[in-house]
Amino acid sequence: MKQVTALILAAGAGTRMRSKLPKVLHKVCGTAMVEHVIDAVQEMHVSKTVIVIGHGAEQVEDALAHRDVQFVLQREQLGTGHAVMQSVAALPDEGNVLLLCGDTPLITRETLEELVRFHEAGDYQMTVLTAEIEDPTGYGRIVRGKQGNVEKIVEHKDADDVQRAIREINSGMYCCDAKLLKESVVDLNNDNQQKEYYITDVVEILNQKGYRIGAYMVADETEIMGVNSRVQLADAEAVMRRRLIEKWMDMGVTFIDPQNTYIDKDVKIGNDTIIYPGVILKGKTKIGEDCIIGHNCRIEDSQIEDKVEIQASTILQSFVGEACHIGPYAHLRPGSKLGKNVKIGDFVEVKNSSIGDGSKASHLAYIGDAEIGKNVNIGCGVVFVNYDGKNKYKTIVEDNAFIGSNSNLVAPVTVRKYGYIATGSTITKEVPEGALSVAREKQKNIEGWVARKGLLKKEE
Ligand code: UD1
Ligand code: CA
Numbered sequence: 001m002k003q004v005t006a007l008i009l010a011a012g013a014g015t016r017m018r019s020k021l022p023k024v025l026h027k028v029c030g031t032a033m034v035e036h037v038i039d040a041v042q043e044m045h046v047s048k049t050v051i052v053i054g055h056g057a058e059q060v061e062d063a064l065a066h067r068d069v070q071f072v073l074q075r076e077q078l079g080t081g082h083a084v085m086q087s088v089a090a091l092p093d094e095g096n097v098l099l100l101c102g103d104t105p106l107i108t109r110e111t112l113e114e115l116v117r118f119h120e121a122g123d124y125q126m127t128v129l130t131a132e133i134e135d136p137t138g139y140g141r142i143v144r145g146k147q148g149n150v151e152k153i154v155e156h157k158d159a160d161d162v163q164r165a166i167r168e169i170n171s172g173m174y175c176c177d178a179k180l181l182k183e184s185v186v187d188l189n190n191d192n193q194q195k196e197y198y199i200t201d202v203v204e205i206l207n208q209k210g211y212r213i214g215a216y217m218v219a220d221e222t223e224i225m226g227v228n229s230r231v232q233l234a235d236a237e238a239v240m241r242r243r244l245i246e247k248w249m250d251m252g253v254t255f256i257d258p259q260n261t262y263i264d265k266d267v268k269i270g271n272d273t274i275i276y277p278g279v280i281l282k283g284k285t286k287i288g289e290d291c292i293i294g295h296n297c298r299i300e301d302s303q304i305e306d307k308v309e310i311q312a313s314t315i316l317q318s319f320v321g322e323a324c325h326i327g328p329y330a331h332l333r334p335g336s337k338l339g340k341n342v343k344i345g346d347f348v349e350v351k352n353s354s355i356g357d358g359s360k361a362s363h364l365a366y367i368g369d370a371e372i373g374k375n376v377n378i379g380c381g382v383v384f385v386n387y388d389g390k391n392k393y394k395t396i397v398e399d400n401a402f403i404g405s406n407s408n409l410v411a412p413v414t415v416r417k418y419g420y421i422a423t424g425s426t427i428t429k430e431v432p433e434g435a436l437s438v439a440r441e442k443q444k445n446i447e448g449w450v451a452r453k454g455l456l457k458k459e460e
Helices: 033-044 057-063 080-091 109-121 179-186 199-207 230-250
Strands: 004-010 048-052 071-074 097-102 128-132 142-144 149-156 166-175 214-215 280-282 299-302 315-317 343-351 362-368 370-372 381-387 394-398 406-408 413-415
Touching: 004 033, 033 048, 033 097, 033 381, 071 080, 080 179, 097 109, 097 179, 109 128, 109 149, 109 166, 109 214, 109 299, 128 199, 149 199, 149 214, 166 179, 166 406, 199 214, 199 280, 280 370, 362 370, 406 413
Parallel strands: 004 048, 004 097, 048 071, 128 214, 280 299, 299 315, 343 362, 362 381, 370 394, 381 406, 394 413
Antiparallel strands: 097 166, 128 166, 142 149, 142 166
């Protein structure tokens, strides 16, 4: 394969999105649309990726700052041809240019590779990625000559009735000889219905000069779906989601109800894991093998090891060790790190804390800024009092400690090994190793108090 340079047009306004966010930054399965396109071309190892920005340029540039791309600014959006004119200096003379749009997130590396292969094998100077669709309204039509060769592309708005009846459409993606593309865009004009410089006119220019134009038709037309509105955004999301879930099903993951499961592009899931309905897996989440992810879990940027069972819980930027049981209704906030066989039960919130192997907090507790050892029992209603209104402090609980129900651990404080805290205690000082600590008022009983107060009911 010759050298390929990717040129992605992303300067358009995207008016129909009715959004403050530039269109190409809207996300499909957790990734900005334009990044899906960047991923596809960079997976095929293009020599360079050039992005034309204009509308919301600063925002787009910021969002893509971490990517290996070069930006070209198109100050005024005078058409797709105009966008390419602005890019001439950024394009090499050698090899081919893969010309794409930033709002077609469903295009795959495989199809782009096939497009380039078809282009080279057929010895074409330009090849258009096309599709045959039921309703071609709005798209540019592929006009072929008597021998079936591509002659030109006519935009819907400029087409006559005969041309409008053509069902082979332009996807807006092309492979073109770099040098010829640069030479041809100079000859474009905006003499058309939209008063725009159309890149599609390059086809006719090259054809008239006797160059060979190819048309490569996609097998799966969803790949060329462009997103111009929120409705199309949801459509694209549905296609992408289905694709991702099918990939994981093929890898041995069970989805009880794929249509009600939401996963981002970078999520990874191990073999024999079962995912129940209403689950949302986001960001760089990685789930191990043989896990059960129960209904309505939301897990973001977290690592879940093998054999973990989670029910109806929220887990953010956390690590969950092997064979843990979480939920229902637990909340692991960022920076939580659980060892193996940890149990975090209902209405337990954990934040920025590590919890050692075999420890349990089964119900109704808040654990914040803590370092908890192994086999610790945290009773119902325990609060780690980590905040004095100004600063946050740390609590250390060593191995085999027992924190009785409804206790408060006022940080900074340490409970040594086998420290045993009586229920209802408010602990402000270190609990020594193996000690029982009782920190509450002793019970006193005042006999006959109720009768003296006249509070007895009549029948008694
Ligand atoms: C374009 C094609 C049409 C094709 C369709 C496929 C032209 C003239 N027509 O039409 O044949 O069927 O795509 O979806 O090319 N852009 C810029 N700068 C501009 C104008 C557009 O960067 O000045 C970018 C847009 O951000 C977008 C892409 O180019 O990513 C396509 O532009 P758009 O206006 O959506 O083209 P269509 O009218 O859909
Ligand atoms: Ca348009």
